[in-house]
Amino acid sequence: MHHLGADAIERAWQILDQIPGRATGAYSHSQGIKGLRDTIAAGIEARDGFPADPNDIFLTDGASPAVHMMMQLLIRSEKDGILCPIPQYPLYSASIALHGGTLVPYYLDEATGWGLEVSELKKQLEDTKSKGITPRAVVVINPGNPTGQVLAEDNQRGIVEFCKQEGLILLADEVYQENVYVPEKKFHSFKKVARSMGYGEKDVSIVSFQSVSKGYYGECGKRGGYMEVTGFGPEIREQIYKVASVNLCSNISGQILASLVMSPPKVGDESYESYYAEKDGILSSLMRRAKTLEDAFNNLEGVTCNKAEGAMYLFPCIRLPEKAIKAAEAAKTAPDNFYCRRLLNATGIVFVPGSGFGQIPGTWHFRCTILPQEDKIPAVVSRLTEFHKSFMEEFRD
């Protein structure tokens, strides 16, 4: 049983007052309830130190429908290209395929902690143009999924500059903004970075995606999220609104949660201490889990794993013995698939093969979440280690 603080009760009344009819059962404005968008805009301002406009906010049933909406608007035919990181969260490849566009891969550099090199973006952009494909937008996932890196601010500046110069829309997947686990890195929204460079509405178009499914809240079943759309003229804004209105509105409970995520209790509020303790407890635990798993991977023969800086994943590289690659071939499956399937059958542990996210041809990876309960992690590590040893014994060249 929770004791509800006076601030929580007051907040509930405030939210009810913001909803016409004081109930969650009616359709809302297609961008979401205005009062909730005000709260979110204020939250963005508090986070970034730059103004945010509630009319730039589109509340959605999680971040995925927001991504689809933008892809629908950006892609006219297979001649339109969207630059996507490889490895990438497969929502992007799926959405680009569904809307008939072309995914233009740019590779994250594993050797520099899954760094995002602007030179690589430029190279792929030129290559794309030479094929007669029109680049429309760049997807950046920060913190990274499945790669777990957090971009450095000067790297972000380079990306913003690149988008500005090339006239590309920056689709910023920032759903893991609360999930940063290393003291030397901090989350900066791309909009904040652009504004701090002196770039305003007219200079660069940025869409930031946020969700209630990640962070320390993780309320993914509620399907709440929003996108903040900046740097578009009124005509395009009208088209975005038109597409948003086709499905009438996103679910009201999810809308409310999205507003709460962007306006947590403040110092001095009755709920603050218990809120902070819970948030800190969850995030520190995720940090410890990430570190334990990272170390465990780096102790496995043939496995190397970058630092778990953020998000909820590790994406270690595994050098598989030639014999294992041959065995996978015989089993008509990819080597990373083969390894993960063997692991699943032997231990019940689920890793997602790197093939699902994309990887440099000839390299093999898998994605591991840091979400198992903390007290179960040691057992996971020992089962994994044991499995890996016997797998390597079996297939050693």
Added chain:
Amino acid sequence: MHHLGADAIERAWQILDQIPGRATGAYSHSQGIKGLRDTIAAGIEARDGFPADPNDIFLTDGASPAVHMMMQLLIRSEKDGILCPIPQYPLYSASIALHGGTLVPYYLDEATGWGLEVSELKKQLEDTKSKGITPRAVVVINPGNPTGQVLAEDNQRGIVEFCKQEGLILLADEVYQENVYVPEKKFHSFKKVARSMGYGEKDVSIVSFQSVSKGYYGECGKRGGYMEVTGFGPEIREQIYKVASVNLCSNISGQILASLVMSPPKVGDESYESYYAEKDGILSSLMRRAKTLEDAFNNLEGVTCNKAEGAMYLFPCIRLPEKAIKAAEAAKTAPDNFYCRRLLNATGIVFVPGSGFGQIPGTWHFRCTILPQEDKIPAVVSRLTEFHKSFMEEFRD
């Protein structure tokens, strides 16, 4: 304050037991929680008297995303045609346009109470084929939106037969299934009609859309709904599942509501009497409102209105004086738009112009919902009547 019946409390526990982790905060299976799909399938069986398979149910954030999903799967290019009623709920025209297909109109016959003539379907189908367009599916909205008619069962049989013979998928928008207001008509699902004709899985493909936003419940802000997908082979089923999984899952509260809509309290349950009283109260009130508005429209000069058989709308035809049509032209707007705008400014009453739904060229209509509070209807009628008189005086030829 409501007293919760023992059955309601038991139901809440049952639902919690059906959800892994007993909480609504986690992602579910991409088709929706299995236990809830079981409940929905049982509800369909009870409604139709024919078996329903929980694996045929895809829970969605309202009916709109389900319609988009099917359009996405059916439309490959502008050479693919979807037969749509005119007038139609504009979700269909929007979805077909967004997915790059061709809307093939078939006209509902206003003279026979917005009847759906199979001869008209055949005519439009032939016309479409002759233009090199491949017809893929037929949309039928029953009860009708914006037209408010309820199809007769033998008419439905003709439509099923047509779809079977032509190999067309029947997209059955059945979201108003609880909204039938005349004793001589009854809602029959297209699947029930097909099964009662002896047609099974292999004979005809039917997708039935249902929502928590209509009926006597009207919980549209919750974004709950489902589609029941029958008559497709395993390969196509897999593709539907793939598209459903791109957005992970629909919101869990909406999923729960969808299961409740399809399994209301039964005779003997403690809640039954209060449930029935509330349901009956709402539906009888809607019936009275529909009748009052229908009569009011038929009393207006130049206006004729079909019987309000179902759904939540009336779609009267208005013969506008030549002078009004000229005035609309001068104001650079459609005549029905002109009338509705005048009405809005003079009275605050909102009608949606027929142009938004499609109508036979040269005819003019508007859609009026039957949703204003019952005690406000007489005032609405008298303001409308007064406005209409003065409008006709002003523009009489």
